[in-house]
Structure formats: structure tokens, C-alpha cells
Amino acid sequence: MLLAERLSLYFQLTRLHRPIGILLLLWPTLWGVWIAGNGQPAWHIVFIFALGTTLMRSAGCAINDYADRDIDKHVKRTRERPITSGRIAPGEALWLAAALALSAFFLILPLNNLTLLLSVPAVFLAGSYPFTKRFFAIPQAYLGIAFGFGIPMAFAAQLGSVPPVAWLLLAANVFWAIAYDTEYAMVDRDDDIHLGIHSSALFFGKYDIAAVMGCYAITLGLLGLAGQMIGLGWAYYLGLLASCGIALYHYTLIKHRQREACFAAFLHNNWFGAAVFVGLMLDYALRGQ
Numbered sequence: 001m002l003l004a005e006r007l008s009l010y011f012q013l014t015r016l017h018r019p020i021g022i023l024l025l026l027w028p029t030l031w032g033v034w035i036a037g038n039g040q041p042a043w044h045i046v047f048i049f050a051l052g053t054t055l056m057r058s059a060g061c062a063i064n065d066y067a068d069r070d071i072d073k074h075v076k077r078t079r080e081r082p083i084t085s086g087r088i089a090p091g092e093a094l095w096l097a098a099a100l101a102l103s104a105f106f107l108i109l110p111l112n113n114l115t116l117l118l119s120v121p122a123v124f125l126a127g128s129y130p131f132t133k134r135f136f137a138i139p140q141a142y143l144g145i146a147f148g149f150g151i152p153m154a155f156a157a158q159l160g161s162v163p164p165v166a167w168l169l170l171a172a173n174v175f176w177a178i179a180y181d182t183e184y185a186m187v188d189r190d191d192d193i194h195l196g197i198h199s200s201a202l203f204f205g206k207y208d209i210a211a212v213m214g215c216y217a218i219t220l221g222l223l224g225l226a227g228q229m230i231g232l233g234w235a236y237y238l239g240l241l242a243s244c245g246i247a248l249y250h251y252t253l254i255k256h257r258q259r260e261a262c263f264a265a266f267l268h269n270n271w272f273g274a275a276v277f278v279g280l281m282l283d284y285a286l287r288g289q
Helices: 003-013 020-036 043-067 090-108 113-132 139-148 150-159 164-187 189-195 200-230 234-254 259-287
Strands: none
Touching: 003 043, 003 090, 020 043, 020 139, 020 150, 020 164, 020 259, 043 090, 043 113, 043 150, 090 113, 113 139, 113 150, 139 150, 139 164, 139 200, 150 164, 164 189, 164 200, 164 234, 164 259, 189 200, 200 234, 234 259
16 A cells, blocks of 8 residues: 555544544633633643644544444444554554554653643543443543543643642533534434444433533533633623524524534534634733733
8 A cells, every 4th residue: 555545544544634523622722721821821832732632632533443443334424434444454543543642742741740640641531432432321421521631731731730720621621522422422323222332312312402402501601600710801701602602503403303413513513612712812812901
């Protein structure tokens, strides 16, 4: 196989052609980076966490496809993935995941010891998440912890400690992840039932839509509480109001439980996270005037 062909397969394996996962991981990380940096984080910190997010999400995709290699072949949407289709060996995917995770670790070596220490559970969470759908009723909650662990790391990197507001932001991210990944799970509900895979869409059953909207509400409530804890102003809450409007729009997409509409709602969560960040960034910018 030519190098260009293999690199193309790696590109597919790590989902770099579908950046929504990177964005859903990046936004909460940037919330933490901006708050910990009091609105003026050092640009090398921003770079480290943005690139580290991309590397760890890519590693997580490789591990996910390795874990699901015997499941994906039974799902039309996933049966042509590089491992399932036999174009990449399972062991090769693990080596790629390890190389990406190691690259992310090298990025944070210049940072303090607490950040390095927190990287251990971060790697464990990213590596173990794909296996949780086999035994955990709501694996989306575990995903929220894994996708949000950049928040305490961002505080550790800049403050040398992890204050309560960091854990509150992490909790908000857990509920946000349950909301958006339940929308995603609603797309695969029939396949998950057939394969015996756990998901929040199956756990919530006929209350799935109410659960999604409830999780959005809890997310916004926790983010509002975080803003009160650190004295954020009107611009931040305007961002939360915009995110609330986006969540209500998602209700119009998922209320009939149609696959394409549920998937569109999942993808649209990029704008939910972005709205929170823009409000946060604007609030700090206005303070500096």
C-alpha cells in the first residue's frame, strides 16, 4: 500500500474529516483555559490545549474503532471503517493511538507537575470510554467526563490548582455530553438494541427527548452558577441565552425522533459550545476596556 493511501486511511480512522468530535472536546477545554487565565491566557497554553485536544480525540477514535471492530461490521453506517473493512489491522490502530497519545503527552511536558499528574486519568478516560457501552447504562456520562477533563487540566496548568469552579464546569460538560450524545444515540437506537449495546437513548426510552432537554437545562444552570461564582457579567449570560435558544432549536429537530434530524441536532451542538465560549470571551474583553 502506498504511503498516501495509508495516510488517507489514518485520516479516516482518526475522523479528521469529521471535526465535530474535536469541536465538542475543544469548546469546554477553552472554557477552562479562558476562565483559568482570567480572560487572558498565554497563547502557548491555548496552543498546547487546542493541539492536545485534537491529538487525544484522534487517539480516542482509533481506540473506539478497535474496541468496536466486531460490532461495526453489523451496522451499515460503520461497516466500511478502516479496521472493520480490513484495510487497517487492529494492532496498527492501537500503535497509532499510542503515538498520538504520546505526542499529546510531550506537549504538556513543559507544564507543571499537577498538569502532568492529571494527564494520567485523562488518558485512562479516553482509552476506556469505548468499552463502557458494554456494561454502563449511560456511557454518555462517562464520555462527558472524558471530554471535559481538559477543564481541570487547564486550571492546573495556569493556576497550579483546581478550584471548585473547574469541577462545576466539568459537571456541566457531563450533562451537555449526555444531551448531545443521546441525540446521536437516537440515530443508532435500532442497531444498539440488536447488538445489545448500552446507550442513554435506550436507558431513557420514551422519555429520551425530555431527558435531552432536561440535560440541556441542567448544563445551562450549572454554567450560570459557575458564572456567579467568578463574577461574570451580562455578556456571558447573553452567550448562555443564545445557547438556550440553540437547545430549543434542537428540540424542534429531535421531537419526531427521525434519524437524519437527530443527527443534525447532534452536529449542531458545535454552536451551543461556541455560543458559551463567545459570551465568555466577550465578557472578559469588555472587562479589560
